[in-house]
Amino acid sequence: MKIWLRLMKYLRPNSKWILLSIVLMMVGTLVDLVAPWLLKVIFDQGIGKGNENLILLLILALAGIQVVKSLGSFVQGRTQEMVGQNVVFMLRKELYTQLQKLSFSYYDKAQTGQIMSRMTGDIEAVKNFIGFGSMMMFGGLLTFVGTIIFMMSMQWEVTLISMVFTPLLIISLMRFNKKVGPAWGQIREQMGRLTTTLQENISGIRVVKAFAREKTEKNKFESRNDQNFETNMERAKMEAKTFPLMGFYGGVTFLLMVFVGGIYVANGKMSLGTFMAFQWYVWGVIWPLNMLGWQINMMQQAIKAAPRVFEVLDTPITIDTIKEGAADTANIIGRVSFEEVSFHFADQDAEKETGVLSNISLHIEQGEVVAVLGSTGSGKSSLIALLSRFYDVSGGRLLIDGIDVRDYELDGLRRRIGIVPQETFLFSASIRDNIAYGVPDASQEQIEWAARKAQIHEFIETMPFGYDTLIGERGVGLSGGQRQRVALARAILMDPPILVLDEATASVDTATESAIHEALLEVMKGRTTFIIAQRLSSVKRADRIIVLDKGQIVEQGTHKELYERGGFFRGLFEMQEIAPVSS
Numbered sequence: 229m230k231i232w233l234r235l236m237k238y239l240r241p242n243s244k245w246i247l248l249s250i251v252l253m254m255v256g257t258l259v260d261l262v263a264p265w266l267l268k269v270i271f272d273q274g275i276g277k278g279n280e281n282l283i284l285l286l287i288l289a290l291a292g293i294q295v296v297k298s299l300g301s302f303v304q305g306r307t308q309e310m311v312g313q314n315v316v317f318m319l320r321k322e323l324y325t326q327l328q329k330l331s332f333s334y335y336d337k338a339q340t341g342q343i344m345s346r347m348t349g350d351i352e353a354v355k356n357f358i359g360f361g362s363m364m365m366f367g368g369l370l371t372f373v374g375t376i377i378f379m380m381s382m383q384w385e386v387t388l389i390s391m392v393f394t395p396l397l398i399i400s401l402m403r404f405n406k407k408v409g410p411a412w413g414q415i416r417e418q419m420g421r422l423t424t425t426l427q428e429n430i431s432g433i434r435v436v437k438a439f440a441r442e443k444t445e446k447n448k449f450e451s452r453n454d455q456n457f458e459t460n461m462e463r464a465k466m467e468a469k470t471f472p473l474m475g476f477y478g479g480v481t482f483l484l485m486v487f488v489g490g491i492y493v494a495n496g497k498m499s500l501g502t503f504m505a506f507q508w509y510v511w512g513v514i515w516p517l518n519m520l521g522w523q524i525n526m527m528q529q530a531i532k533a534a535p536r537v538f539e540v541l542d543t544p545i546t547i548d549t550i551k552e553g554a555a556d557t558a559n560i561i562g563r564v565s566f567e568e569v570s571f572h573f574a575d576q577d578a579e580k581e582t583g584v585l586s587n588i589s590l591h592i593e594q595g596e597v598v599a600v601l602g603s604t605g606s607g608k609s610s611l612i613a614l615l616s617r618f619y620d621v622s623g624g625r626l627l628i629d630g631i632d633v634r635d636y637e638l639d640g641l642r643r644r645i646g647i648v649p650q651e652t653f654l655f656s657a658s659i660r661d662n663i664a665y666g667v668p669d670a671s672q673e674q675i676e677w678a679a680r681k682a683q684i685h686e687f688i689e690t691m692p693f694g695y696d697t698l699i700g701e702r703g704v705g706l707s708g709g710q711r712q713r714v715a716l717a718r719a720i721l722m723d724p725p726i727l728v729l730d731e732a733t734a735s736v737d738t739a740t741e742s743a744i745h746e747a748l749l750e751v752m753k754g755r756t757t758f759i760i761a762q763r764l765s766s767v768k769r770a771d772r773i774i775v776l777d778k779g780q781i782v783e784q785g786t787h788k789e790l791y792e793r794g795g796f797f798r799g800l801f802e803m804q805e806i807a808p809v810s811s
């Protein structure tokens with residue numbers, strides 16, 4: 229019931245069209261009910277009494293009825309489709325907006341294939357019932373009730389005897405409804421899993437091929453496809469058991485009507501005209517019940533699909549912009565303070581586990597270049613992720629210019645922090661659009677300036693269409709290092725007071741890395757910069773180096789200080805066999 233009430237919300241803006249549809253449906257049904265009655269008059273008054281004019285008149289009236297009904301059906305069909313499409317449109321828009329708002333912790337766990345299947349198949353299933361199935365159901369009910377009223381008013385005894393099997397038909401349908409619901413639930417879930425398998429397979433096709441796992445992947449897909457096939461066959465079996473039975477009940481109802489009606493006519497208790505009208509009317513009872521099977525199918529699909537869509541819509545937005553009194557981000561200069569910051573991911577148990585970061589206290593001056601070092605998994609990326617509020621701190625405070633990051637307007641805050649992430653994602657668009665992603669109205673000069681700084685301009689010039697060259701979803705057509713440099717240019721173009729380079733030069737060769745660092749020296753000037761790097765060569769120009777181990781700061785100082793201290797940094801240094809820099 230809750231689901232229906234909630235779906236009503238999407239119907240409300242279409243109430244005018246729904247009303248029109250209902251009115252047309254009522255007119256159509258009424259006209260349908262009048263037609264057999266006219267046939268009765270043709271038989272009893274026209275044919276029976278030899279009144280040719282009446283026959284002609286009523287045939288013309290019947291033709292007129294057909295025209296009105298056809299026109300009504302046309303308008304009603306369009307209206308229903310429009311209502312359905314409007315519902316799809318609104319639901320998709322709402323779902324998409326929600327997906328844009330959901331935080332990183334949601335996407336850490338979400339499966340892309342499941343989201344895709346909710347956005348497409350599930351919403352479509354809701355639309356099919358809301359736009360079409362429900363109106364058909366309503367129309368069927370009107371016809372059913374109206375027909376029985378008309379028949380009863382003409383000859384109630386024949387009507388009641390003919391309907392004797394109808395309760396059995398209704399019981400069969402109710403049982404079908406109960407059984408088919410869970411099957412549709414499974415089918416919708418299986419479709420989500422099937423899409424996930426497909427999506428992961430396509431995204432990871434390079435790994436699949438590299439490890440020659442095509443056969444295993446194929447088997448995995450086939451097993452899920454088989455499951456879906458089996459459940460669909462189970463559902464089809466239920467339909468196969470119920471639908472012919474309904475046809476049978478329908479046939480029996482018709483025969484009963486002919487038999488009982490025939491006897492009543494023979495005994496003079498019913499006119500031939502009424503008997504002829506009943507032959508027509510009886511389909512007004514059989515047809516809605518036969519159609520009800522399909523409508524139940526549609527309804528159950530929608531009932532199982534809608535909660536899958538609502539589940540995403542109801543996921544709480546854990547990281548949202550402050551509602552009132554947000555601090556202005558335009559004048560952020562980039563003083564960053566971590567005050568006893570601790571952090572654990574949402575699915576970690578804060579009581580039992582130590583968390584990803586603990587007791588981080590750090591003050592970074594505006595314009596300072598800070599390198600963050602540490603072994604893999606020590607919490608470097610997590611530390612940086614807190615700055616842009618990809619995640620919120622679990623304890624303590626993180627301040628920028630003395631203001632808690634949670635008190636800034638979220639979009640503004642993120643625009644003031646230029647990030648070159650560990651994994652570069654480029655959109656299937658031109659190189660220009662990829663660089664200008666954060667500043668869509670940047671001029672060509674600005675874009676080229678950023679590209680030069682990232683040491684990618686010259687390469688772009690050699691591409692077939694220069695800055696207009698289209699690149700694939702994952703920057704296919706570019707090497708790892710080139711992709712990283714495009715991402716670097718994208719961050720530089722934003723001219724942010726805070727710059728975050730997360731392993732930003734990991735995929736480039738040493739010569740390019742050193743060229744990028746030379747160029748970055750100028751870019752970093754006046755900006756607070758965080759550099760996460762494994763290679764010590766990337767961090768030697770940092771004002772301060774912070775060494776993380778198991779989420780805690782274990783060392784900090786300049787390159788020279790840390791070298792002389794002989795701790796983790798010195799070990800790393802010696803491993804990389806780089807000569808110490810002189811102070």
Ligand SMILES: Nc1ncnc2c1ncn2[C@@H]1O[C@H](COP(=O)(O)OP(=O)(O)OP(=O)(O)O)[C@@H](O)[C@H]1O
Nearest residue numbers: 336573584602603604605606607608609610611650
């Ligand atoms: N989304 C997540 N949910 C739960 N735990 C996570 C998540 N992301 C990372 N972790 C864990 O948090 C810890 C810190 O990860 P983080 O990515 O910050 O490390 P890192 O120092 O940047 O590592 P690397 O140098 O390998 O990139 C790791 O132990 C990792 O397993």
